[in-house]
Amino acid sequence: MSKPRRTWKQVDGVLLLDKPLHLSSNDALQKARRLFSAAKAGHTGTLDPLATGLLPVCFGEATKFSADLLDADKAYVADVRLGETTATGDAEGEILQTRPVQVSPEQLQAVVARFLGPIAQIPPMYSALKRDGKPLYELARQGIEVEREARQVVIHQLAATDFDGVHFRLHVDCSKGTYIRTLAEDIGEALGCGAHLRALRRTRVGPLTLEGAVSLEALENLEEDGRTVHLLPLDALLHSLPAVALEAEAEARFAHGNPVPTELLAGKARVYDGAGKLLGVGEVRSGALWPFRLLRQEQTAA
Structure with missing residues (x-):
């Protein structure tokens, strides 16, 4: 059946x-x-x-x-293993090299501090970035490595805890596009012993x-x-934007794709009707609030 x-x-x-x-x-x-x-x-x-x-x-x-x-910015907690580098930068990849770990807690803290703020990262081969229409990870699985341009990312907060001489926990608050695997690998190389991720957990998105x-x-x-x-x-998803409530006439204009007067000087805002129902997102242009993304009017509240 x-x-x-x-x-x-x-x-x-x-x-x-x-x-x-x-x-x-x-x-x-x-x-x-x-x-x-x-x-x-x-x-x-x-x-x-x-x-x-x-x-x-x-x-x-x-x-x-x-x-x-x-x-949006994101936050992660990563478990890092020093002394081993892998093909993928994490525990799923083949171990490529093993080196002795002679790192003190003070050395670890000093090196980690160097990665705080704006940094350049080379994206890993095992990533979804595309080259000539093919994801890099597909090329990597074929044993092909291509040149990748370094990208600028920002590490807003960074802390290493629970260090036992080989493993430590890395707490990261970073900008979009940051590869935590690459961050762990780069810290390992700066310490002279290499590293890879054992585990990764995302704790915040915006x-x-x-x-x-x-x-x-x-x-x-x-x-x-x-x-x-x-x-x-x-x-x-919109709580980082200022809120604007519209009266009936302005609500009707906005809902039909027309601009309405605003006291906002620039940027975007979440826009509600007089009853507190979300109409969509507006964007300030030429001194008025224009519809940026509108919800369908018959949408049901969650």
Whole structure:
């Protein structure tokens, strides 16, 4: 007997998912989407299968704002192993070189401090960046290494803790595009012994944190009504923007794609009607607030 055909439905909201180990971000997204029977879904930044932690998943109208989090700062906790370098920069890769570790706690702290602030990183070969339309990791699996240009990233906060002479924990608060594997490798090279990641956990994406995140396993053990309790409202991705409330006439103009007067001088804002319902995001241009991204008017609140 064939399984009953799934009925996809309009679901609007943001899910803070605690991605499990050994699952790709897309696989985690698709599992979450099926649990909610959501017609449309997207996530806000890839985590490697080896990494766990915060993966914000956007359903329905929330996908219109997911791109804003791609540019957001992020925070991680990484477990680093000194003395071994691997093909992938993490524990999943073949060990390429083993070197003795003769590092004092003071040396570790001094070297880690050198990576605080703006730094240049060369993206790893085992990454999703593309060369001539092919992801670098596909080339790497064929034994091909190509030249990569260094990228500027910013390490806002950086601390090494729990050092036992070989392993330590690295706490990182960084800009978009930072490769934590590369950061660990570069610290290892600066210490003269090499290093790789043993584990990685993302704890923050923009204003969103692991607090309140839910696992796929926990969602699977809930009935559908219980799952929706974990959905945040559409504006959960927008709390870094100032809020603007519009009166009825201005609301109608804005909702139909027209500019409205504003006291804001520049930038973007989350825009609500008089009842507190989110209309979308506006952008200040030529002294007026123009619609930047509008929600469909019949959208249901999460």
